[in-house]
Amino acid sequence: MRFRILGPLRVWNGTAWSDIRAAQQRVVLAVLLIDAGRTVSAQRLIDELWGERPPRAASSVLRGYVLRLRRLLGGGPRGPLTTRAGGYELVIEDDDLDARVFERLVAAGRRALAEGDLDAAEARLSRALGLWRGAALADVPESPTVALWTAQQEQVRLTAVEERLGVLLELGRRAEVVDQAHRLVAQEPLRERLWAQLMLALFRGGRRAEALKAYQRARRVLIEELGLEPGPELQELQRAILADR
Numbered sequence: 001m002r003f004r005i006l007g008p009l010r011v012w013n014g015t016a017w018s019d020i021r022a023a024q025q026r027v028v029l030a031v032l033l034i035d036a037g038r039t040v041s042a043q044r045l046i047d048e049l050w051g052e053r054p055p056r057a058a059s060s061v062l063r064g065y066v067l068r069l070r071r072l073l074g075g076g077p078r079g080p081l082t083t084r085a086g087g088y089e090l091v092i093e094d095d096d097l098d099a100r101v102f103e104r105l106v107a108a109g110r111r112a113l114a115e116g117d118l119d120a121a122e123a124r125l126s127r128a129l130g131l132w133r134g135a136a137l138a139d140v141p142e143s144p145t146v147a148l149w150t151a152q153q154e155q156v157r158l159t160a161v162e163e164r165l166g167v168l169l170e171l172g173r174r175a176e177v178v179d180q181a182h183r184l185v186a187q188e189p190l191r192e193r194l195w196a197q198l199m200l201a202l203f204r205g206g207r208r209a210e211a212l213k214a215y216q217r218a219r220r221v222l223i224e225e226l227g228l229e230p231g232p233e234l235q236e237l238q239r240a241i242l243a244d245r
Contacts (some may be wrong), residue, residue: 001075001080003033006153008135009140011072020072022047023141025065030140032081033097034088035147041087099133099153105131106160113163118171125164132157156170158188165197166213169204177201185214189221192234199234203241211241 002012009026010017020026027065031048032040046058055061066088070081080091094100105128136150161184168177181198188194195218202211215238219230229235 001092003092004098004133005030005033006098006131006136008138009033019139020069022065022068024142025069026232027143027146028062029063029069030137031145032088033092033099034145036092036097039084039087039089043242044087048145062174068144080152099136102128102131103156105162106156109160109163109167113167116169122164122167122171125160129157129160129164133149158191158243162193162197166195169201170195174201174205178205185217185218189218190225192218192222192231195230196234196237197239199241208241212238215241 004010004012004017008019009030010019011029020029027049028045031045042059042062045062046054049215050063052222061201065082066083070079073079073081082091094104105124107119109124109128112118112124136153140146161180165177165181168174177197178201181194181201185191185194185198195214199211199214199218200238202208202214215230215234218234222228222230230238
């Protein structure tokens, strides 16, 4: 059994990827996947589903959700979804969850980068980012765990994107960086590292005036949105471009 959570929640049934029709069951499975390999208490799942206003029969309803998930995942009581004292645990291999494969590939990319193997670093980071099919758990109703985890994962994803762009710059693939960074700063205008990468790619590509205009755009956004001037790294990069260094 395999699972995708870097995008809409999907389960591999042996022949095809399928969704979970019931929204509440998606919440339960999402929380169990986020904490796969650890026991999640029944009370916590109740809180995830209903917050401070659970129905009177919340425990019974939760057991029904778990039973239906267990049928879907197969194996019955001996399957991957097991009952523990006071809760439930989803037991899976790391390769069965795309989020864990993503983490492993990003770590491998960073090791390759530290070793100076730029081609391997780019390949591994690209493979990692290729696992994303949209916003994480895009079709799962928000719950405390889902909201926190998806926000954290989006930051991890953006950091990996920036790391890959940095590798592309070192490889001399400036046109790719310009194309991607233009799109990304429109989506994430407050990430100064993306602006710096755009500026550097433009400058190294002989587009000095455009690089300086990008700085002015970044400065305007940061002042309007945060009331702050660009940070030292971005300012130093602007000075270097002005000096044509």
